[in-house]
Amino acid sequence: MDDRTGQHIVAETARRSENRYGNRPTMKDVAARAGVGLKTVSRVVNSEPGVTPDTERRVQEAIEALGFRRNDSARVLRKGRTASIGLVLEDLADPFYGPLSRAVEEVARAHGALLINGSSAEDPDREQELVLALCARRVDGLVVIPAGDDHRYLEPEMKAGVATVFVDRPAGRIDADVVLSDSFGGARDGVAHLIAHGHRRIGFIGDMPRIHTAAERLRGYRAAMEDAGIPVEDEWMSLGVTDPQRVRKAAEDMLSGPSPVTAVFAGNNRVTVTVVRVIAERGRPVALVGFDDIELADLLEPGVTVVAQDAAALGRTAAERLFRQLDGNLIAPERIELPTRLITRGSGELPPAH
Amino acid sequence: MDDRTGQHIVAETARRSENRYGNRPTMKDVAARAGVGLKTVSRVVNSEPGVTPDTERRVQEAIEALGFRRNDSARVLRKGRTASIGLVLEDLADPFYGPLSRAVEEVARAHGALLINGSSAEDPDREQELVLALCARRVDGLVVIPAGDDHRYLEPEMKAGVATVFVDRPAGRIDADVVLSDSFGGARDGVAHLIAHGHRRIGFIGDMPRIHTAAERLRGYRAAMEDAGIPVEDEWMSLGVTDPQRVRKAAEDMLSGPSPVTAVFAGNNRVTVTVVRVIAERGRPVALVGFDDIELADLLEPGVTVVAQDAAALGRTAAERLFRQLDGNLIAPERIELPTRLITRGSGELPPAH
Numbered sequence: 001m002d003d004r005t006g007q008h009i010v011a012e013t014a015r016r017s018e019n020r021y022g023n024r025p026t027m028k029d030v031a032a033r034a035g036v037g038l039k040t041v042s043r044v045v046n047s048e049p050g051v052t053p054d055t056e057r058r059v060q061e062a063i064e065a066l067g068f069r070r071n072d073s074a075r076v077l078r079k080g081r082t083a084s085i086g087l088v089l090e091d092l093a094d095p096f097y098g099p100l101s102r103a104v105e106e107v108a109r110a111h112g113a114l115l116i117n118g119s120s121a122e123d124p125d126r127e128q129e130l131v132l133a134l135c136a137r138r139v140d141g142l143v144v145i146p147a148g149d150d151h152r153y154l155e156p157e158m159k160a161g162v163a164t165v166f167v168d169r170p171a172g173r174i175d176a177d178v179v180l181s182d183s184f185g186g187a188r189d190g191v192a193h194l195i196a197h198g199h200r201r202i203g204f205i206g207d208m209p210r211i212h213t214a215a216e217r218l219r220g221y222r223a224a225m226e227d228a229g230i231p232v233e234d235e236w237m238s239l240g241v242t243d244p245q246r247v248r249k250a251a252e253d254m255l256s257g258p259s260p261v262t263a264v265f266a267g268n269n270r271v272t273v274t275v276v277r278v279i280a281e282r283g284r285p286v287a288l289v290g291f292d293d294i295e296l297a298d299l300l301e302p303g304v305t306v307v308a309q310d311a312a313a314l315g316r317t318a319a320e321r322l323f324r325q326l327d328g329n330l331i332a333p334e335r336i337e338l339p340t341r342l343i344t345r346g347s348g349e350l351p352p353a354h
Numbered sequence: 355m356d357d358r359t360g361q362h363i364v365a366e367t368a369r370r371s372e373n374r375y376g377n378r379p380t381m382k383d384v385a386a387r388a389g390v391g392l393k394t395v396s397r398v399v400n401s402e403p404g405v406t407p408d409t410e411r412r413v414q415e416a417i418e419a420l421g422f423r424r425n426d427s428a429r430v431l432r433k434g435r436t437a438s439i440g441l442v443l444e445d446l447a448d449p450f451y452g453p454l455s456r457a458v459e460e461v462a463r464a465h466g467a468l469l470i471n472g473s474s475a476e477d478p479d480r481e482q483e484l485v486l487a488l489c490a491r492r493v494d495g496l497v498v499i500p501a502g503d504d505h506r507y508l509e510p511e512m513k514a515g516v517a518t519v520f521v522d523r524p525a526g527r528i529d530a531d532v533v534l535s536d537s538f539g540g541a542r543d544g545v546a547h548l549i550a551h552g553h554r555r556i557g558f559i560g561d562m563p564r565i566h567t568a569a570e571r572l573r574g575y576r577a578a579m580e581d582a583g584i585p586v587e588d589e590w591m592s593l594g595v596t597d598p599q600r601v602r603k604a605a606e607d608m609l610s611g612p613s614p615v616t617a618v619f620a621g622n623n624r625v626t627v628t629v630v631r632v633i634a635e636r637g638r639p640v641a642l643v644g645f646d647d648i649e650l651a652d653l654l655e656p657g658v659t660v661v662a663q664d665a666a667a668l669g670r671t672a673a674e675r676l677f678r679q680l681d682g683n684l685i686a687p688e689r690i691e692l693p694t695r696l697i698t699r700g701s702g703e704l705p706p707a708h
Contacts, residue, residue: 084487092459092471093452095649101446105473114487117446117471119459133438133468137491273649280653295449295627296650299634 034062045160083113085141085163085322086134088127092119096269096292096311097145100167103315104143111323113140122211124148135162141322143167143315149210151176163325167318169212170335177325179318179336181309183213183291186340187220188227190289190307191265193342195228198352199263199287202236203254205247205275206267209239217267217291236261242270244277251278255286262352263287269294276304289348291340298345305348308341388416399514437467439495439517439676440488442481446473450623450646450665451499454521457669458497465677467494476565478502489516495676497521497669503564505530517679521672523566524689531679533672533690535663537567537645540694541574542581544643544661545619547696549582552706553617553641556590557608559601559629560621563593571621571645590615596624598631605632609640616706617641623648630658643702645694652699659702662695 031041036055043051044059051059087104089097101117108115118134120127127147131154134142141163144151149172158164158176166178194202204221207214218239225232235257238250251274254261264279264286266272272290279286290297290306297304317336324331385395390409397405398413405413441458443451455471462469472488474481481501485508488496495517498505503526512518512530520532548556558575561568572593579586589611592604605628608615618633618640620626626644633640644651644660651658671690678685 086470092455095449095452098447098449098452102473105446105475109475114484115472116440116488116491118469119456121459121463130468134470137470276650276653294650296630296648296654299630300650300653301655 029066030059030062033066034058083111084108084137084139085113085115085143085319086131086137086139087115087117088130088134088142088144088146089117089119090122090145090147090168092117094270095295099311100145100315103312104319107316107319107323111326113323120145120147122147122208124150128153132157141165141326143318143322144171145169146171148172149212163322165318165322165325167314175333177318177321177333177336179314179321179338181213181314182337182339183216184220184223186307186309186342187217187265187267187291188224189220189340189342190291190305190348191221191224192227193305193344193348194263194265194287194289195224195230197263197287197349200228200230201259201261201263201352202230203251203261203264204237204267205250205254205264205271206237206239207242207271214239214267221265239267242268242274244274247271247274248278251275255279255282261286263289263350266290268292272304272306276300285350285353287348287350287352289342293343300347302347302350303345305342305344305346308343310338310341313338383420384413384416387420388412437465438462438491438493439467439469439497439673440485440491440493441469441471442484442488442496442498442500443471443473444476444499444501444522446471448624449649453665454499454669457666458673461670461673461677465680467677474499474501476501476562478504482507486511495519495680497672497676498525499523500525502526503566517676519672519676519679521668529687531672531675531687531690533668533675534692535567535668536691536694537570538574538577540661540663540696541571541619541621541645542578543574543694543696544645544659544702545575545578546581547659547698547702548617548619548641548643549578549584551617551641551703554582554584555613555615555617555706556584557605557615557618558591558593558621559604559608559618559625560591560593561596561625568593568621575619593621596622596628598628601625601628602632605629609633609636609638615640617643617704620644622646626658626660630654639704639707641702641704641706643696647697654701656701656704657699659696659698659700662697664692664695667692 027038027041031038036059040051040055041059044056085108087101091097105115118130120130124147131142131144135157144164144166145168146166151171151174154164155174164176166176168180170178170180191202204218206218209215222232236254240246251264254264264275266275266288269292272294275288279288288304290304293306293308294304297306381392381395385392390413394405394409395413398410439462441455459469472484474484478501485496485498489511498518498520499522500520505525505528508518509528518530520530522534524532524534545556558572560572563569576586590608594600605618608618618629620629620642623646626648629642633642642658644658647660647662648658651660
C-alpha cells in the first residue's frame with residue numbers, strides 16, 4: 001500500500017459510493033419541474049431567505065417527487081470525498097454502545113461509507129455542537145443517540161438532505177425516524193418476574209429521569225407494581241446519575257433500615273454492575289433483575305437475570321433505515337420499537353429473604 | 355438553546371480554540387525567514403514537487419524555528435470550524451477502548467476541541483482510508499491505534515502540520531510519538547507469577563502475531579519460561595484472531611490430551627473472557643492470568659488474576675502529548691511506555707492440578 005496516495009483511496013471509495021447510490025436527480029431537474037430558476041432551488045435547499053411560501057412549496061413538491069437529495073454521490077465525487085455517516089453517542093465508555101456502534105459501522109461499510117463517531121457525554125449543548133460540527137464536515141447522514149430533548153436545530157440540515165435516524169432515545173420536537181427498544185414493556189416484564197417469585201418490596205434504581213429510557217423503565221416498574229396491586233413507596237425508587245457512588249448509596253439505603261426491599265430492578269447495565277457488587281458484599285441474598293445484559297453475567301453466582309436488549313439490532317436497524325433515506329427512498333418518519341428478552345439465570349428467581 | 359444556530363456554536367468554539375492556540379506564525383513569516391517566495395513555502399508544506407533539496411531544507415528550518423503549523427487557529431477561524439482531533443480505534447466494541455476513548459475526549463474537551471472517532475476494524479487499508487478521510491475533514495490532530503505496520507502514508511499530513519500520536523501500538527516506518535503499555539514486562543511478570551505458584555506446563559493464547567502487543571506479550575511469556583529454565587512446547591502457544599470460537603478451541607486443545615497445561619496466560623481481555631468460560635465448564639481447576647482487567651473479574655469464583663494496563667492513562671497521555679504538539683511545542687518524537695500492574699484475585703494463585 002506504500003505507493004497509494006490519499007487521493008487514490010478517496011477516489012476509489014467515492015467511486016464505490018457512486019455505484020452504491022446510483023444516478024440522482026439534480027437541482028436542474030428540480031428547477032425544471034418546479035418551473036423556477038436554479039438559484040431559487042438553491043435558496044430553498046439551503047434554507048436561504050427570498051423565496052415566497054408558494055414558490056418554496058412548489059420546489060419542495062418537486063424535491064419530493066424527484067427524490068432529490070443534496071448530499072448525493074455526484075456531490076461526493078465533486079468534492080472528492082469519501083461518503084461518510086456520523087454517529088453521536090452518549091458515552092464512549094458504556095459497553096452497551098460497543099455492539100451498537102459496530103453494527104452501524106458494518107452497515108456503513110457495506111454501503112461503501114465511512115463511520116465517524118462522537119460523544120455528547122450526556123450534554124445537550126455538546127450534542128448540538130457535535131452534530132453541527134459533523135454536518136459542517138459534510139457527513140451524508142447521522143445516527144444520533146440524543147442527549148437533548150429539542151432537535152429543531154437539526155431541521156435545516158435535514159431539509160438540506162442530511163439523512164437522520166435517532167436510536168435508543170426519541171428525537172425531541174421534530175419529526176424523525178427513531179429506533180428504540182421496548183423499555184417500558186421490558187421493565188414491566190422484569191418487575192413482574194420478581195413479583196411472580198414472591199417479591200412485593202421491590203426497589204428500582206435508574207438513570208436520570210430526564211432520559212427517555214430511564215423514564216420509560218420507571219413507568220414499566222410502576223405498571224407492574226400496579227398490575228399486582230402493590231402500592232409503591234417513595235424509598236423504593238431512586239433515579240439519578242449512574243456512577244458507582246450514587247448507585248451504591250441508593251442500593252445500600254434500600255437494603256437497610258426497618259423494612260428493606262427483598263429485590264432490586266436495576267435500570268441499566270451501569271446500575272446492575274454496582275448493585276451486583278453491593279449485594280455480593282452484604283452476604284444476605286437479594287433478588288436482582290437488570291435491564292441490559294452484561295458480560296460474564298452467566299458466570300456469577302448466582303447468574304444475573306436480565307432484560308436484554310439487542311444493541312446490535314438497534315444499530316443495524318437504524319443504519320439500514322439511514323441508507324434507505326440516502327438511497328432516496330422517500331419514507332415517512334417511523335418509530336420502530338424492538339422487543340426485549342428476559343434471560344433467567346438465578347438472581348431474579350431468588351425468593352424473598354425474611 | 356432553541357434560538358442558537360450552528361454558526362453561533364461553531365463561531366463560539368472557534369473563538370475558544372483561538373484563545374487556546376494563541377497567535378501563530380504565518381506562511382509569510384516562514385517565507386521571509388527562509389528568504390523564499392510564498393509559493394515555495396506552500397509547495398514544501400503541501401509536499402508538492404519543484405523545490406530543490408537545499409530550498410526545502412531552508413524552508414523546513416524556518417518552519418522549525420518559528421514553530422509554524424498549517425492547522426493553526428487562524429485557519430480554524432477562517433473556515434469557521436470547530437477545532438477537532440480524530441481518534442482511530444481498532445474495534446469499537448472492545449471494552450478496552452472505552453476508557454481510552456473517553457480519556458482522549460476529556461483532554462480534547464479541556465482544550466476546546468471536538469473528538470471524532472473511527473474504527474479500522476483491524477484492517478490496515480481501512481486504517482489508511484479512515485486516517486486520510488479524517489485529514490480531508492481537516493482534523494487538527496490524530497490519535498491512532500494502528501492496525502497497519504507502515505505509516506509512511508501519514509508523512510505528508512504530519513509535515514503539513516497534522517499533530518499525530520500513536521497509542522497502544524507503535525507507528526511503522528515513520529518517526530512519531532507513541533504511548534504504549536509495557537506488554538513485554540507485564541506478560542513476563544504474569545507468567546512468572548504462575549511459575550512461582552508451581553506451574554511449569556503453562557499455555558499462552560494471544561491475538562494475531564502481526565499485532566505488536568500480541569508479539570510483545572508472547573515474547574514476555576517466552577522470557578519468563580526461559581528465565582525459569584522451562585522449555586516451551588509448541589502446543590502450549592496459540593496465536594490468532596480472538597473470536598470466541600478460535601479461542602475456545604485453542605483452550606480446549608491445551609487443556610485436553612495426555613499432558614494438558616495446568617495454567618493459561620490469556621493475551622488480552624477478549625481471550626480471558628472466553629478462557630474463563632471454558633475453565634468454568636470443565637470443572638477441573640486451571641490457573642489463569644489474563645492481560646487486561648475485565649469488568650466483574652473480582653466477583654467471579656475464583657476471582658480472575660490479571661495484568662492490568664491503565665487504558666485511561668494511555669488515552670490521557672497520548673492526547674496531552676497531541677495538544678503539546680498542537681500548541682506548537684516542538685518536541686522530538688518520543689516512545690512513552692506505561693507500567694502494568696499485577697492484580698491477584700485467586701485464579702492466578704491456584705496450584706497445579708494433577
